Amino acid sequence: MKLRFTLNGSAVELDAEPWESLFDVLRNRLGIKSVKTALCEGSCSACGACTVLLDGRPIYSVMTPAYRADGRSITTLEGLSRGGELHPLQSAFIEAGAVQCGFCTPGMILAAKAYLDGGGGPDEGGIREAIRGNLCRCTGYVKIIEAIRRAAEALGGGKP
Amino acid sequence: MPFRPSKVILPATREEASESLEALGGGAVIIAGGTMLFRLRDSGLLDHVEALVDLSRLGLSYVRGDAVVAIGSYTPLSDVYRWIASDPRRGRALGALADAIMSMPGWQIRNMATVGGSASIGMPQSDIATSLLALGARARISGPSGERVVDLRDYMAAPLSPSLGSGEFLSELVIEQPIGASAHEKFVVSDIDHPIASASAHLALADDGSVASARIALGGGLRRSVVLESPRALVGRVPDEGVLEEIQGLARDSVDPLDDFVASAEYRRHLAGVMARRAVARAYARAGGSAR
Ligand SMILES: Cc1cc2nc3c(=O)[nH]c(=O)nc-3n(C[C@H](O)[C@H](O)[C@H](O)COP(=O)(O)OP(=O)(O)OC[C@H]3O[C@@H](n4cnc5c(N)ncnc54)[C@H](O)[C@@H]3O)c2cc1C
Ligand code: FES
Ligand code: FES
Numbered sequence: 001m002k003l004r005f006t007l008n009g010s011a012v013e014l015d016a017e018p019w020e021s022l023f024d025v026l027r028n029r030l031g032i033k034s035v036k037t038a039l040c041e042g043s044c045s046a047c048g049a050c051t052v053l054l055d056g057r058p059i060y061s062v063m064t065p066a067y068r069a070d071g072r073s074i075t076t077l078e079g080l081s082r083g084g085e086l087h088p089l090q091s092a093f094i095e096a097g098a099v100q101c102g103f104c105t106p107g108m109i110l111a112a113k114a115y116l117d118g119g120g121g122p123d124e125g126g127i128r129e130a131i132r133g134n135l136c137r138c139t140g141y142v143k144i145i146e147a148i149r150r151a152a153e154a155l156g157g158g159k160p
Numbered sequence: 161m162p163f164r165p166s167k168v169i170l171p172a173t174r175e176e177a178s179e180s181l182e183a184l185g186g187g188a189v190i191i192a193g194g195t196m197l198f199r200l201r202d203s204g205l206l207d208h209v210e211a212l213v214d215l216s217r218l219g220l221s222y223v224r225g226d227a228v229v230a231i232g233s234y235t236p237l238s239d240v241y242r243w244i245a246s247d248p249r250r251g252r253a254l255g256a257l258a259d260a261i262m263s264m265p266g267w268q269i270r271n272m273a274t275v276g277g278s279a280s281i282g283m284p285q286s287d288i289a290t291s292l293l294a295l296g297a298r299a300r301i302s303g304p305s306g307e308r309v310v311d312l313r314d315y316m317a318a319p320l321s322p323s324l325g326s327g328e329f330l331s332e333l334v335i336e337q338p339i340g341a342s343a344h345e346k347f348v349v350s351d352i353d354h355p356i357a358s359a360s361a362h363l364a365l366a367d368d369g370s371v372a373s374a375r376i377a378l379g380g381g382l383r384r385s386v387v388l389e390s391p392r393a394l395v396g397r398v399p400d401e402g403v404l405e406e407i408q409g410l411a412r413d414s415v416d417p418l419d420d421f422v423a424s425a426e427y428r429r430h431l432a433g434v435m436a437r438r439a440v441a442r443a444y445a446r447a448g449g450s451a452r
Pocket of ligand 1: 044045046063189190191192193194195196197198199215233234260263264265269272273274275276277278279280281285286287288289320322328329330331352353
């Protein structure tokens, strides 16, 4: 099938097979290396490493057919910085020390971005729910939550 | 041969959808959120599939209505949740469905999985299906000779094979008279596991605070879902500790639990009672009742 979609602001056109997942296409064919997998689709798990934003909403790319991207807009971590400037979430993750091995980081940041873009604020309950679909095996979450809180404050989210 | 469908069919009308499904027969599989189907890619169960039939162009993503709530089968669960949460009366009456959606492990799954896909997997493990059963949902089925409406219980015939004739698909879930209050409770080992036991309760109260009508659905690790219609132990009474004890016993005696490495049948049976008790207590509190 011929697909046309927007990837991080640029138009992409390619052929995909019906059985291919969005992950297969993004990582293996378009070279988007921030999108990772722990093969959750085969193990009934949900680690969140394959998270991308589809029209701004977080989804798991390993469980999404590639053809669903047709006519839509996909955001991956590669699409967050602007003109060499990091997104406030990226800076906050660095400042708060929220990255260890980094495997979960792209997915965490994208899930957090959707939360903040949707008006989410610095309250811990909201942040925890926002990253419930993302597992981190290194940090213990404390610094990740702290990073998202800092970014929320920097962006002034959650205020009426 | 692994899972290698040669095409994706995106019908533009219901007639086209039914024609494609009829023509392809067993070689076609309907794909909604894909969260179950894509997990089964390497299971061998889908190796016969020649075509994916995707109904997302039929305008089946919506939630509307007041006295009768209609939810299009392709509506993502996150949209259903936002619609319920935007109005306190909906939040009470459809609370079980909102609880079930929020019990799922994260927004990614809620953004992907649809209400129709969750009803169509036909599994007692589905929190969404259990809550819909307690709400008395009916399934609107579209097919070559028009539409028919059946009880969701009858639609959910067996795992991954809902009761559909040739050329038919689920178009909508219908909840009539969503009054009173409802709640869903589940017990899981970890966030992403299937529930060991789950229960949804839907109650309408009389003016004196007693229960006028009730429906309790039991799910989780059971051979089949159970629906208890206005159990005598509850109707006309206020769910105080004694009544809740009776409900717990009734639920325990009503289930046919699985027995596997996750939990023994006895443990699941025990938890079915506990979940039913908690769901009734929470639905009652949500309805504004007080067992003092
Ligand atoms: C990690 C993870 C955790 C989850 N946790 C929970 C949880 O805690 N609670 C819970 O309730 N659910 C949970 N789910 C969701 C659940 O397991 C199913 O994956 C989901 O309900 C399927 O919905 P879908 O729209 O993705 O269906 P699909 O995968 O697209 O389809 C599922 C089945 O339904 C059929 N079908 C779909 N739509 C129709 C239609 N309109 N007419 C006829 N047949 C149709 C398909 O042919 C297929 O057989 C979880 C899923 C994942 C991946
Ligand atoms: S790879 Fe783990 S959820 Fe996607
Ligand atoms: S930093 Fe290693 S998994 Fe999160």
